[in-house]
Amino acid sequence: MASSLSSRSILNASKSRAAWARSSRFSTTATKNSALKERLAQLIPQQLEHVKAVRAEHGAKSFGEVKVDQLYGGMRGLPALIWDGSVLDADEGIRFRGKTIPECQELLPKAPGGSEPLPEGLFWLLLTGEVPTQEQVAELSKDWAARAAIPSFVEELLDRCPPTLHPMSQFSLAVTALNHDSAFAKAYQDGISKKEYWGPTFEDSMDLIAKLPNIAGRIYRNVFGQGKLPAIDPSKDYSHNLATLLGFGDNESFVELMRLYITIHSDHEGGNVSAHTGKLVGSALSDPFLAFGASLNGLAGPLHGLANQEVLLWLRKMQTEIGENASDEAVKEYVWSTLKGGQVVPGYGHAVLRKTDPRYTAQREFALKHLPDDPMFKLVRQIYNLVPGILLEAGKAKNPWPNVDAHSGVLLTYYGLTQMQFYTVLFGVSRAFGVAAQLIWDRALGAPLERPKSYSTAAIEKIFAKK
Numbered sequence: 001m002a003s004s005l006s007s008r009s010i011l012n013a014s015k016s017r018a019a020w021a022r023s024s025r026f027s028t029t030a031t032k033n034s035a036l037k038e039r040l041a042q043l044i045p046q047q048l049e050h051v052k053a054v055r056a057e058h059g060a061k062s063f064g065e066v067k068v069d070q071l072y073g074g075m076r077g078l079p080a081l082i083w084d085g086s087v088l089d090a091d092e093g094i095r096f097r098g099k100t101i102p103e104c105q106e107l108l109p110k111a112p113g114g115s116e117p118l119p120e121g122l123f124w125l126l127l128t129g130e131v132p133t134q135e136q137v138a139e140l141s142k143d144w145a146a147r148a149a150i151p152s153f154v155e156e157l158l159d160r161c162p163p164t165l166h167p168m169s170q171f172s173l174a175v176t177a178l179n180h181d182s183a184f185a186k187a188y189q190d191g192i193s194k195k196e197y198w199g200p201t202f203e204d205s206m207d208l209i210a211k212l213p214n215i216a217g218r219i220y221r222n223v224f225g226q227g228k229l230p231a232i233d234p235s236k237d238y239s240h241n242l243a244t245l246l247g248f249g250d251n252e253s254f255v256e257l258m259r260l261y262i263t264i265h266s267d268h269e270g271g272n273v274s275a276h277t278g279k280l281v282g283s284a285l286s287d288p289f290l291a292f293g294a295s296l297n298g299l300a301g302p303l304h305g306l307a308n309q310e311v312l313l314w315l316r317k318m319q320t321e322i323g324e325n326a327s328d329e330a331v332k333e334y335v336w337s338t339l340k341g342g343q344v345v346p347g348y349g350h351a352v353l354r355k356t357d358p359r360y361t362a363q364r365e366f367a368l369k370h371l372p373d374d375p376m377f378k379l380v381r382q383i384y385n386l387v388p389g390i391l392l393e394a395g396k397a398k399n400p401w402p403n404v405d406a407h408s409g410v411l412l413t414y415y416g417l418t419q420m421q422f423y424t425v426l427f428g429v430s431r432a433f434g435v436a437a438q439l440i441w442d443r444a445l446g447a448p449l450e451r452p453k454s455y456s457t458a459a460i461e462k463i464f465a466k467k
Contacts, residue, residue, distance in 0.1 A: 034143050035136055037202055039128055044198065044444045051445055068460055076351060080452065081279065083270025085126040085437045093358035094268055096122065097129045101264055101358045108263075109137040111237055113252075116259040116366075118237055119433060120144070122266055123209070126437035137237075145234040145241065147210035150174070151181060155218065163223045167425045168300035170223075174215045176293035178208065184287040184443075197285075198444035204288040205436035212429045213238070217245025224419050238262075242429065246417065253370050254415040260366055261408065264359040265427055267434025271352075273298035274305065274428075278435035279442065283450040288439050295435050296428050305424040311347040312409035312420055314338070315379060324375045331382055335390050347406025348387055349399050359404035363411060376410045 063079040070078045086096045096104055108117035108131060120140040124132035132140075154177050161170045179185060183200035192200065217229050226247050233241060239258035240249060248254040270276055278295035282288070299305035322330045338345055350357060364384070367377045384402060391400035409423060441447075455463075 034206075035139055036124060036127065036143075037199075039130075040198075040202065040440070040444075043128055047441075048445060068464075071455065071460075081270040081276065082447070083275070083279070083438055084441055085434050086267040086269050088269040088352050090352055090354045093353060093355065096267060097125050099125070101362050104263065105260075105362070107131050109134045111240070111255075111259070114256055114259065116256045117263050118239070118259055119262040119266065119430075120238055122263045123433050123437065126267060126434060127440065141237045142234055143206065144210035144238055145232050145236070147207050148214050148232040148241070150178070150211050150214050150218075153180070154178065154215070158215070158218050158222060161222070166300070167219050167223055167422050168296060168305075168428070170219045171215065171425050171428055172293050172296040172300070174219075175208070175212075175289055175296060177289075178211065179287055179289040179293075181207070182287040182289055183207075184285075188285065194446060197446075198440055201288060201443040202440050205440055208288050208292060209238075209432050209436055212432055213242040213245050216242065216425050216429055219425060220246050220419075220422055224422070248415060248417065251415060254417075257366065257370075257411055257415065260362060261411075261426065262430040262433070264362055264404065265408075265430035267431075267437070270438065272304065273301065274431050275435055275438070279438055280450050282439045282442060283447060285449075288436060291439060292432055292435055295431065299428055299431060300424060305427045307346060307403075307405040308409045308423050308427075309420045311405050312413065314346050315376060315383075315410070319376070319379065325378070326382075328382065328386060331379075331386055332390060335383075335387055336394075339390070339394050345387055345391065348391060348402050350401075350403045353401070353403065354399045356401040357403040357406075360402045360407050363404070363407040367407070367411060367414075371411075371414050374410075374414050376413065380407060380410050 066078060070076060084097075086094055088094050092100070094101065099107065104117050104122065104125070105115075108121035108125065110116065111118060118137055118141075120137045121132050124130065124136060124140065154174050157177055158170060158174055161173070183203040184197070187196075187200040214229070214232065221227060221229055230244055230249075233244065236244070237259075239262060240255050242262075243249045243251070243255045243258050268275065270279055274295040277298040278291045281294040282291035286294075302310065318331070318334050322334055335345060364381075367374070367380075371377050383406075387402075388400040409420065412418075412423060412426075
């Protein structure tokens with residue numbers, strides 16, 4: 001009897017805790033039937049049929065052989081993923097749903113009086129393949145503003161973090177904790193049909209993107225002592241609110257930079273560490289908060305999202321040693337000393353690109369418009385004219401041209417955002433757009449658990465022993 005009562009008590013307590021968890025979930029004030037969600041519901045059946053047709057026609061065809069060197073070389077260039085939002089061409093650069101960065105700058109809606117594309121429009125494009133109207137983007141801005149509040153326990157988590165904990169660690173911690181309110185996790189627990197997975201994934205992804213400015217702003221102000229966090233303004237666009245939370249909302253040029261920055265950093269096909277990690281973890285049916293938390297941990301690495309810090313440190317060290325307005329010969333000598341010291345020139349070269357990164361070009365054009373006389377930008381321009389020739393002469397790079405990291409830190413520094421440790425957080429806010437869009441489509445199309453085959457070195461030797 002005692003055992004039975006004990007079991008019954010445990011069961012009742014368990015039910016009570018489950019009921020409490022459901023009732024305590026953070027409720028959003030966002031409209032549930034947004035125009036974007038409705039449009040996506042129309043597109044999903046069409047895309048399911050399209051994928052079915054592509055697999056029927058091309059499923060048995062091969063991309064080519066896999067070389068052993070590719071396995072040891074980090075799977076570099078190995079075709080192994082489906083990623084619909086963007087494709088990176090070695091010569092053309094990135095295309096978002098087939099559109100180049102200049103085309104996005106021209107076609108996507110802009111804020112009144114602004115010249116840079118709104119990230120809201122880019123997210124619509126990534127999800128639907130369609131350029132949204134001004135009205136559709138305005139609705140998305142309001143939807144994200146309505147979803148922007150973060151649970152009080154997440155605020156407390158961030159407030160209790162020591163300022164010595166890296167901003168990216170805090171960012172990952174907060175995003176992972178949002179799993180507490182995951183619509184997908186709850187729907188899966190309640191037995192939702194696989195065909196409906198995309199719906200709660202969409203809601204989680206919208207909540208994720210919406211809450212990132214509040215998380216980023218709280219981290220920035222906690223770590224760097226910028227005072228109390230202001231409220232989200234529902235009448236402003238996403239980038240304007242982010243800039244305001246960071247303390248730069250009164251500077252319209254900085255707001256414009258955020259619009260450009262988020263747009264061009266949002267997606268860079270699926271093979272990079274942060275994008276692939278989000279897709280991989282999501283394939284286990286981890287909700288978007290858990291999947292993107294994992295993405296952020298990959299983005300935090302020095303070979304990925306921290307690269308822009310390394311560029312800025314190198315530029316500052318160069319300025320310290322050779323001074324401002326140095327001659328071309330002095331810059332060349334410093335670059336050569338970097339290479340002869342066994343180091344790379346940070347911000348130059350790319351795993352895929354074989355030309356100047358279009359994201360670099362977009363930032364360069366922004367700088368020419370807004371800060372043409374800034375000493376650090378002048379140095380970046382000088383390096384742009386000199387470094388590719390030096391790298392070609394040294395035989396150090398297949399691609400001697402600059403990538404996105406060669407420029408972004410200089411722009412942020414110019415406007416007073418000088419805390420380099422925070423730069424990768426901004427990269428993370430941006431990358432959520434591409435990762436979230438793909439997670440929604442993966443669940444809509446029934447993408448399976450990722451499980452590639454691995455081999456040991458001994459197995460490789462055995463396979464080719466008699467060949």
